[in-house]
Amino acid sequence: MVFLTRHLLYRRFYQPHHDRSWKKEMQNRLTWHFYGRRRNCYALQKDAIRRSLRFATVVRSSRRRHVNYIFSDRIAAGCAQHGVQYSSFMRSLYENNIAIDKKVLSSLAVYEPRTFQSLCEFVKKQHTEKVYAGLAASVEPTPSGIVTREMVDKVYKS
Amino acid sequence: MANNRVLQWAVMARTWWIYDANLQCPFRSSERIITYLKGKHKPIYHPFADIGDHVVVFNTRHVAMRGNFWRTFKHFNHTRYAGGFSQASAWRVHEMDPTRIMEKACYQRLSGLPMKKTLMARLHLYPDEEIPQEILENVSGQIRQVQVVPKKLEDYTEEEIQNFPRLFEWPENYDVESYQRENQQEPDQHTTKKWRLD
Incomplete structure (x- = not known):
C-alpha cells in the first residue's frame, strides 16, 4: 500500500479496531466485483468471500479450458x-514452424487484423504451392482405417 | 488516417443479415444462423458479450426436411398443469404457424445461454418473400445457404423429362401405382390433447 502522507499511515494504527482495518482491506480486494451490499459491508462480505473462494477452487481446472x-x-x-479454415490454419502454422500460441493469435485477430490477414494469406499461399507441387494428397487427411506399406516402412525406419 | 478512431465501429455495430430458407434444412440452417446471432463470426466473440447481429429469415414456409421428418419429428409442449402434455408432428405445427419450425430449431440450439431470449428477439422470421420495408432497408449482408436449391420435377419441361436417359423401360403391364404408399396424415400418438403453440 502506498500512503501519501505520514498522517494517513499512522491513522491505521491509532484508530479504533485498527487491526481489523487491514483485514477489511484484504476483503475489499476480494469483493470489488460483487453486487450490492456484499461488496462494501464488512459483515456481509465474509460469507460471500468464503463462497466465492469455494467456487474458485472448483473452477480452477476448467477455467483454462474455457x-x-x-x-x-x-x-x-x-x-x-x-x-481459411481454423484447422488448416493452425496445422499450416505448425508445419512451417511459426510458433505463435493461440492467445497471441486471438489477440492478433482482434487488435491487429492486418497482421492476421497476412498470416492467412501465407497459409493460402502454402496451400496453393502444395497443390501445384503435386502434394495435394498430403493436404487432405489420410482416410481412417487404411495402413499402407509406406506407412509401415516409415515406422520401422524411425 | 483520420478515420482510425472509427475503424472499430464496423465490428461493434449490429449489422443485419438476410437468409433465404427456400428448400433448406431448418436444422442445419439454424446452426449457421445462430453463429451470427451469437456474434461468433467476429474475432471479439465472448459468450457473455452482447455482440450478436440481426438475422432476417424469409421463405420459412418453404423449408425442406430430410427423409420422413415431416411426419416423425415432433414438437412437444407442456402447460405445467397436470395432464398438460401435448405433442404434434412437424407438418401439423407448420400448418399452424409456418415460422414455428425455424424458430424452434434456432431456440433449441441456443439452449444453455443466459441471453437466448435476447438473441431470439433479433431473429426476424417471415413465411414468404414479403418483408417489411423498414426491416429490409437495414440489411447489409447475406448468409450463404446450407445446400444448393434443387430443381423440382415440375420445373422441368415435359420434353426434358422424356429425353432424360433411362436404363430400361417399364413393361406395359407392370403395376407401379398400387405399390406407392398412400399419403395419409398420421395421428399424433400418446396424447389426446390438442396441440397448443404456447
Whole structure:
C-alpha cells in the first residue's frame, strides 16, 4: 500500500479496531466485483468471500479450458473472414514452424487484423504451392482405417 | 488516417443479415444462423458479450426436411398443469404457424445461454418473400445457404423429362401405382390433447 502522507499511515494504527482495518482491506480486494451490499459491508462480505473462494477452487481446472475455447473461437472467426479454415490454419502454422500460441493469435485477430490477414494469406499461399507441387494428397487427411506399406516402412525406419 | 478512431465501429455495430430458407434444412440452417446471432463470426466473440447481429429469415414456409421428418419429428409442449402434455408432428405445427419450425430449431440450439431470449428477439422470421420495408432497408449482408436449391420435377419441361436417359423401360403391364404408399396424415400418438403453440 502506498500512503501519501505520514498522517494517513499512522491513522491505521491509532484508530479504533485498527487491526481489523487491514483485514477489511484484504476483503475489499476480494469483493470489488460483487453486487450490492456484499461488496462494501464488512459483515456481509465474509460469507460471500468464503463462497466465492469455494467456487474458485472448483473452477480452477476448467477455467483454462474455457479460456482456450474462446481463443479458438476468435481465431476461427478471424480465419473465416479471409476464407481459411481454423484447422488448416493452425496445422499450416505448425508445419512451417511459426510458433505463435493461440492467445497471441486471438489477440492478433482482434487488435491487429492486418497482421492476421497476412498470416492467412501465407497459409493460402502454402496451400496453393502444395497443390501445384503435386502434394495435394498430403493436404487432405489420410482416410481412417487404411495402413499402407509406406506407412509401415516409415515406422520401422524411425 | 483520420478515420482510425472509427475503424472499430464496423465490428461493434449490429449489422443485419438476410437468409433465404427456400428448400433448406431448418436444422442445419439454424446452426449457421445462430453463429451470427451469437456474434461468433467476429474475432471479439465472448459468450457473455452482447455482440450478436440481426438475422432476417424469409421463405420459412418453404423449408425442406430430410427423409420422413415431416411426419416423425415432433414438437412437444407442456402447460405445467397436470395432464398438460401435448405433442404434434412437424407438418401439423407448420400448418399452424409456418415460422414455428425455424424458430424452434434456432431456440433449441441456443439452449444453455443466459441471453437466448435476447438473441431470439433479433431473429426476424417471415413465411414468404414479403418483408417489411423498414426491416429490409437495414440489411447489409447475406448468409450463404446450407445446400444448393434443387430443381423440382415440375420445373422441368415435359420434353426434358422424356429425353432424360433411362436404363430400361417399364413393361406395359407392370403395376407401379398400387405399390406407392398412400399419403395419409398420421395421428399424433400418446396424447389426446390438442396441440397448443404456447
